[in-house]
Amino acid sequence: MTEATTLASMIETPLITLLTDFGLQDEYVGVMKGVIAGISPETKVVDISHQVDPQDIVHGAFLLSVSYAYFPSGSIHVTVVDPGVGGDRRILAVDCDGHFFVAPDNGILQLILDDRPVDHVVHVTNSRFFLNQVSRTFHGRDIFAPVAAHLAKGLPLTVLGPAVDRSLLATGVVPRCRFLSDGCLEGVVVAVDRFGNLMTNISESTIGQLMEQERAGNLVVELDGKSIGGLVATYDQAPLKAPLAIVGSRSYIEISVNCGNAQQALNAGKGSRVSVRVR
Amino acid sequence: MTEATTLASMIETPLITLLTDFGLQDEYVGVMKGVIAGISPETKVVDISHQVDPQDIVHGAFLLSVSYAYFPSGSIHVTVVDPGVGGDRRILAVDCDGHFFVAPDNGILQLILDDRPVDHVVHVTNSRFFLNQVSRTFHGRDIFAPVAAHLAKGLPLTVLGPAVDRSLLATGVVPRCRFLSDGCLEGVVVAVDRFGNLMTNISESTIGQLMEQERAGNLVVELDGKSIGGLVATYDQAPLKAPLAIVGSRSYIEISVNCGNAQQALNAGKGSRVSVRVR
């Protein structure tokens, strides 16, 4: 191998993404990047968000599921929303859909694991790839960051620990939308964005199923039992300041207010019930 | 070309800056960086700010105009404050003052286009450089990010779409300061920083014009009709907790309070009127 190709391989290490509930006021995220840089200096680190609502696994799970595929294949996605840190929850490393994921086994990977072809899931136990001192309260720094950096340098996933039977993984944590007996599709608001848009867990493809199952008719979306009307294609199809339902950029139904803030105007938020039916 | 020079050119791709109103709580900014990394892995991306006040084109225009020149020549500045997303507003790519700009045609480039020598303005229409799926609500991810990444890789601007006549561009959106008939210079507060300093649209060079036009005398700065006094050279030339006017680091007049928060102490903010006269 020539020096130049060594350089090329250095430059082309996969990138690492970070998604946490650590916020940006403290030094937590910076320190994780310091640890990564010490192990794999050439690796690019990209923040997905550090403002997952504190300890909100559902929020983190949705942000991860709608983000990861926009990163290059081979990226390593580190997700630390970890109320069980220091307890006996497992840490997982997963090879799935051409991407790697490192996260606690608390349901935050549920949307990835349920819906995608999974190649490997290992229980991260090989402390050779942790920091020498592992604290009880900051595994982001002491375990997640160094493990991800070693993966970025090419460490095979299977070296990190034993394979885990998928049936043993945390599940049922993230609410999925479901069809009720009357043909109605019921979901829930799982995230509210900066603009007050309400993101639901009802995906465009599930709406497709609903349309196939039911007789032709008009879709009606309801929020906490009140009608929002049908699906619009653009915000400006609704009157100014009127609520609307739209398939958002994440391919999930979102409830918005045209030129307004739906969270405030509709007095809704995470956990608000959303239903879609054909009339 | 040797492998080493190829590497050199890889390393030296221009950087991309991002300036948006997306905030940092959601995954929007991270996903844009993922798209860029997929197209141009070696490109460095620097955040200018993602906390432009939502949909505030004026705020974004000023942040961009006072920032871009501190980046290396050839940098690509992506600015997405885009209330018209999904409608028929144009997306522009501009070659100006040795820098590139990609932004909606909604006035956010006005300060750049009005005051600098512009080499090229094109209407970005060539969807070959967009993501395959273009949503109606997130052009930052689907158009702005990939277009910028292709520019960083060396794509000529003119390939992105047809040239646009500058007379057809959005204008008049960003308030400029102006001389009134009585020789007074009138402006407005366009941004408030973290410390509560009030940044106006009255530049140091306009003050120079005022001084040339008027007889020698003392400058008096007024905020919403109340005198702030003359221009000071340093904060500590004003008494503790007293308001003051100063040419800030951005070469615009700012109104501050010595060791205090002007926004709160003076009950002022964006849109507050500012005037400067010679007495």
Added chain:
Amino acid sequence: MTEATTLASMIETPLITLLTDFGLQDEYVGVMKGVIAGISPETKVVDISHQVDPQDIVHGAFLLSVSYAYFPSGSIHVTVVDPGVGGDRRILAVDCDGHFFVAPDNGILQLILDDRPVDHVVHVTNSRFFLNQVSRTFHGRDIFAPVAAHLAKGLPLTVLGPAVDRSLLATGVVPRCRFLSDGCLEGVVVAVDRFGNLMTNISESTIGQLMEQERAGNLVVELDGKSIGGLVATYDQAPLKAPLAIVGSRSYIEISVNCGNAQQALNAGKGSRVSVRVR
């Protein structure tokens, strides 16, 4: 030197960290990164935090002291919490513990300088390494960023200015914990993190000293005169929603509430008194 080794050295420049009170809403931090990229394009810049409480030197000093060692040796740590900007406070560049620090001489380096072996301290005066125009209010952009970038490119520290006698440096700014005559260890809350955890200035090693000095017994931690109990090893050793004291991930005592927010539940914050005694 071959082209490839030149490239290798380009890639391996030390990284620069930034720790400021500039916040992220304005363009300040982005512009500093632009200046660095113009001087040393290949240098990686990592944010420690930009949300030091405005002008809070103590907060900044602690964040720096608990962060820097997680970055690779040779990193350059730029810390700008600088209420004296534009006045006659010195700017320091320090070579200490295998790292470089650039910061105002206002006490923010006190924990570094007091407790670590210091190789060099220079007063940064060589304006050849500043931006051509130095404003009175934004030395982060005009002095700190370019000086750090030149250090990253290999500039010897001593070229930046004359050595400074350590006895002349700002000191006594950052409160240290101390032993009272009755053997009690007294400290103070110096930072509150996103989760409401109260970080004190009482380090694990000082607790070790306390244990050696006093007869065997149980440690009791008090916050503002009220007992929190002894030190626990994990959060879940305290009842749900109960306050607890723990050696946090930074090796300082922190006061938390199990699955709660200590700042709110205990009505405490920066400056709250903390004591530890053996009973």
